[in-house]
Amino acid sequence: VGDRVDAGSPLARIGIVGLGLVGGSIAWSLRTAWPSTVVVGVDRTDVVDEALRRGAIDAAAASVADLADADLVVLAAPLTGIISSLDEAARAGLRGVVTDVGSTKRLVLRAARDAGVATFVGGHPMAGAERAGFDYARAGLFDGRPWLVVPPAEAPAAAIARVEHFARALGATPRRMTADEHDRTMAFVSGLPQVVAVSLMRAVGAAAGEAGLAAAGPALVEMTRLAASPVHLWTEIAASNADLMAEALAALVRELGAARDGMAGGAWVEEAFPDARRWRARLDPLVR
Amino acid sequence: VGDRVDAGSPLARIGIVGLGLVGGSIAWSLRTAWPSTVVVGVDRTDVVDEALRRGAIDAAAASVADLADADLVVLAAPLTGIISSLDEAARAGLRGVVTDVGSTKRLVLRAARDAGVATFVGGHPMAGAERAGFDYARAGLFDGRPWLVVPPAEAPAAAIARVEHFARALGATPRRMTADEHDRTMAFVSGLPQVVAVSLMRAVGAAAGEAGLAAAGPALVEMTRLAASPVHLWTEIAASNADLMAEALAALVRELGAARDGMAGGAWVEEAFPDARRWRARLDPLVR
Numbered sequence: 041v042g043d044r045v046d047a048g049s050p051l052a053r054i055g056i057v058g059l060g061l062v063g064g065s066i067a068w069s070l071r072t073a074w075p076s077t078v079v080v081g082v083d084r085t086d087v088v089d090e091a092l093r094r095g096a097i098d099a100a101a102a103s104v105a106d107l108a109d110a111d112l113v114v115l116a117a118p119l120t121g122i123i124s125s126l127d128e129a130a131r132a133g134l135r136g137v138v139t140d141v142g143s144t145k146r147l148v149l150r151a152a153r154d155a156g157v158a159t160f161v162g163g164h165p166m167a168g169a170e171r172a173g174f175d176y177a178r179a180g181l182f183d184g185r186p187w188l189v190v191p192p193a194e195a196p197a198a199a200i201a202r203v204e205h206f207a208r209a210l211g212a213t214p215r216r217m218t219a220d221e222h223d224r225t226m227a228f229v230s231g232l233p234q235v236v237a238v239s240l241m242r243a244v245g246a247a248a249g250e251a252g253l254a255a256a257g258p259a260l261v262e263m264t265r266l267a268a269s270p271v272h273l274w275t276e277i278a279a280s281n282a283d284l285m286a287e288a289l290a291a292l293v294r295e296l297g298a299a300r301d302g303m304a305g306g307a308w309v310e311e312a313f314p315d316a317r318r319w320r321a322r323l324d325p326l327v328r
Numbered sequence: 329v330g331d332r333v334d335a336g337s338p339l340a341r342i343g344i345v346g347l348g349l350v351g352g353s354i355a356w357s358l359r360t361a362w363p364s365t366v367v368v369g370v371d372r373t374d375v376v377d378e379a380l381r382r383g384a385i386d387a388a389a390a391s392v393a394d395l396a397d398a399d400l401v402v403l404a405a406p407l408t409g410i411i412s413s414l415d416e417a418a419r420a421g422l423r424g425v426v427t428d429v430g431s432t433k434r435l436v437l438r439a440a441r442d443a444g445v446a447t448f449v450g451g452h453p454m455a456g457a458e459r460a461g462f463d464y465a466r467a468g469l470f471d472g473r474p475w476l477v478v479p480p481a482e483a484p485a486a487a488i489a490r491v492e493h494f495a496r497a498l499g500a501t502p503r504r505m506t507a508d509e510h511d512r513t514m515a516f517v518s519g520l521p522q523v524v525a526v527s528l529m530r531a532v533g534a535a536a537g538e539a540g541l542a543a544a545g546p547a548l549v550e551m552t553r554l555a556a557s558p559v560h561l562w563t564e565i566a567a568s569n570a571d572l573m574a575e576a577l578a579a580l581v582r583e584l585g586a587a588r589d590g591m592a593g594g595a596w597v598e599e600a601f602p603d604a605r606r607w608r609a610r611l612d613p614l615v616r
Contacts, residue, residue: 166543186543215543228536229544233551235591236528238604239583240521245607247579248516253607254614255454255474255503256517261615263521263551267604274601275594282592289588291535293581295527300577303523304570306563313562316526316555319533319541326542327549 050074051206055107055136056114057125059083059091061169062141063116064177066210067096072179073209080107087174096177105132112206114163115140119276123151130155137199139163139206143226143273145190145219147280153192161203162190164222165212172270180211187212190222227284232292234274235285237266338362338497339490343395343424344402345413347371347379349457350429351404352465354498355384360467361497368395375462384465393420400494402451403428407564411439418443425487427451427494431514431561433478433507435568441480449491450478452510453500460558468499475500478510515572520580522562523573525554 054070056063059081067079081088081097088100104125107113113129113136115122122142129138138160142148145162152160167185169176187207191200204214217225241264245253253260278285295312302308342358344351347369355367369376369385376388392413395401401417401424403410410430417426426448430436433450440448455473457464475495479488492502505513529552533541541548566573583600590596 166545168545188543225536225540225543228532229540229548232532233528233547235584235587236524237547237551238600239580239587240524241604241607241611242600243576243579243583244516244520245604245610247576248513250610250614252513252517253611255476255513256611256615257454257456258615259521259525259554260517261611262553263525264604264608264611265550266547267601267608269601271597271601275597278591278597279594285591286588288531288535289584291531292527293584295531296523296577296581296584299523299527300574303566303573306567309559309563309566312526312530313555313557313559316529316533316552319529320552320555322533322538323529323541323544323549323552326538327544327546 050077051111053078053110054112055080055110057082058117061172064174065181068179069210104128110136113138126155130157139203144280145222149219159199164188183211187214189214189216227288232288241267338365339399341366341398342400343368343398345370346405349460352462353469356467357498392416398424401426414443418445427491432568433510437507447487452476471499475502477502477504515576520576529555
C-alpha cells in the first residue's frame with residue numbers, strides 16, 4: 041500500500057462501485073481534481089453506459105473482482121450492496137485500499153473484517169441531495185463538507201492517509217473517528233432528526249386531522265420535511281444503529297419530559313430557550 | 329351590534345391597539361381593502377407617529393378608552409397587553425365589538441368574561457414573519473391564511489359575522505372554532521414543533537458537542553431553526569396552554585417509544601414512514 045503513489049500526486053487508478061448520487065459525484069469531482077487518474081465504474085449496464093457516454097468514467101468493469109489493479113476501490117452502493125461487495129473484494133483477493141461511503145460504520149467495519157478484506161478504511165461523506173441517482177450527480181457535491189474517515193484499529197497508516205488524500209482532493213475535509221464515535225454522532229445529528237420528523241408528523245396528523253393541519257404554519261412544514269424520506273434508505277440505517285438510536289431517543293425524551301414539567305411555571309422556557317439558541321448559533325456556521 | 333353597518337359594506341371606524349407586525353399589517357391591509365374606513369391606532373408615541381407619517385393609520389388615540397366610537401376594536405398587543413386592554417375596554421364601557429389576535433384563546437376568553445367586556449369575539453390570524461414590529465408590517469400578510477374565529481358561547485351572531493367579514497376583507501379565510509378546539513390544535517401544530525426544535529437542539533448539542541455538530545447536515549439545521557425563537561413570546565403561550573401541551577408531548581413521546589421499540593427489526597420504519605409521508609402530502613398544499 042502507498043508505494044506506487046506518493047502523498048502529493050494522484051492515484052493512478054480508482055474503482056467506483058455504484059454510480060448513484062455519491063458514486064457519480066465522486067467520478068465527476070475526480071475529473072477536475074485528478075484528471076490523469078483512470079476512473080473505472082461498476083454498476084448496471086445502462087448506468088455505466090451513460091457514465092461512459094457523458095465522460096464521468098474512463099472504463100467499465102463487470103464486477104468488483106475486476107478492480108484488482110485499482111489503487112483505491114470506493115464502495116458507493118446502498119448498505120446491502122456495500123456488504124456484498126466486501127465479500128467479493130475479499131474473495132477476489134483485492135490488494136488495493138478499499139473504502140466505502142455507507143451511513144453506518146460499525147456494521148461495515150465488522151463485515152469487512154469478517155469477509156477478510158486485506159486493507160479496508162471506512163468513509164462517510166457528509167453530503168447528499170434531495171434526489172438520488174447518477175442524473176443528479178455533480179462535481180462539487182463534497183466541497184467544504186466533512187468526510188468522516190473510520191479506520192479499523194489494524195489499518196495501516198498509509199491506507200488511512202490515502203483515503204484522507206482522496207477525500208481532500210474531492211474538496212472535502214477528512215475527519216478521523218472510530219466506528220463507535222461515528223455511529224453515535226450519526227444517531228444524534230442525523231438519525232434523531234429523521235425519527236423526530238416522522239414521529240412529529242404522525243402525532244400531529246392523528247391529533248389535529250386535516251382541519252387542524254390547515255391551521256399549521258411554515259414551522260410545521262419545515263420540521264416535517266424529512267417525513268417524506270424514502271423507507272428503503274432508512275430500514276438498514278435504523279436497524280444497524282438501533283442501540284445508539286435508542287440512546288439518542290432517550291436523551292430527547294428526557295428533554296421533552298423536562299419541557300412538560302416546567303412549562304406551566306415558565307421555568308423550562310426561561311432555561312431551555314436561551315440554551316437551545318446558543319447551540320443553534322454554533323450550528324449555523326458549521327453547516328452550509 | 330351590527331346595526332350601523334350591513335354585512336356587505338366596510339366598517340366606518342376600526343381601532344387597532346398595538347401596531348406591531350400583526351396590528352400594523354392589519355392597518356396596511358385595510359388601506360386597500362376598505363379605503364374609506366377610518367383606522368385609529370393606539371401604541372407608544374413613536375410608533376403611532378411613524379404609522380401616521382407613513383399613512384398606515386388616520387388618527388392616534390391615547391388609550392383603549394378613547395375607542396368608544398369604533399365599530400371594531402382589534403387588540404393586537406402581546407398577550408399581557410391584550411389582557412390589560414380587555415380590562416380597560418370593560419371599564420370604559422366600550423359598546424363596539426372587541427376582538428384580538430392572541431395565540432392562546434381559553435385565557436383570553438376567560439379574561440374578557442371576567443373583565444365584563446360587552447361584546448367580545450376572539451381571533452387568531454395564522455400569519456407571522458421572522459421579524460416583529462411595525463417596520464416589518466405589510467399589506468398582504470394575511471392573504472390566503474386561516475383566521476381562527478373563537479366566539480364565546482354567548483356572542484351575538486352579528487358580532488361573529490362582523491369579525492369574519494373583517495378577516496375576509498384582509499384576505500384571510502375565517503374558520504370558527506371553540507377556545508378548547510383552538511388551544512388543542514395550536515398545542516399540536518404550533519407549540520409542539522416549537523418545543524421539539526428546542527429540545528432536539530439541546531439533546532443533540534449536549535451529546536454531540538461542537539465536533540459532532542460539524543458533521544450535521546441541512547436536516548438538523550432546518551429542524552432546529554425554531555430553537556432561535558424569542559423567549560418572551562413563548563413564556564406566556566406555554567404557561568397558558570401547559571395542560572394541552574402536556575397532551576401533545578405525551579402523544580409524541582408515545583410515537584418516539586414505538587420508534588425505539590420497533591427500530592432494530594425494521595417494523596417501525598416500514599409502518600411509520602409511509603404513514604408520515606401520507607400526512608406530509610396532505611400538509612403541503614394546506615400551507616404556503
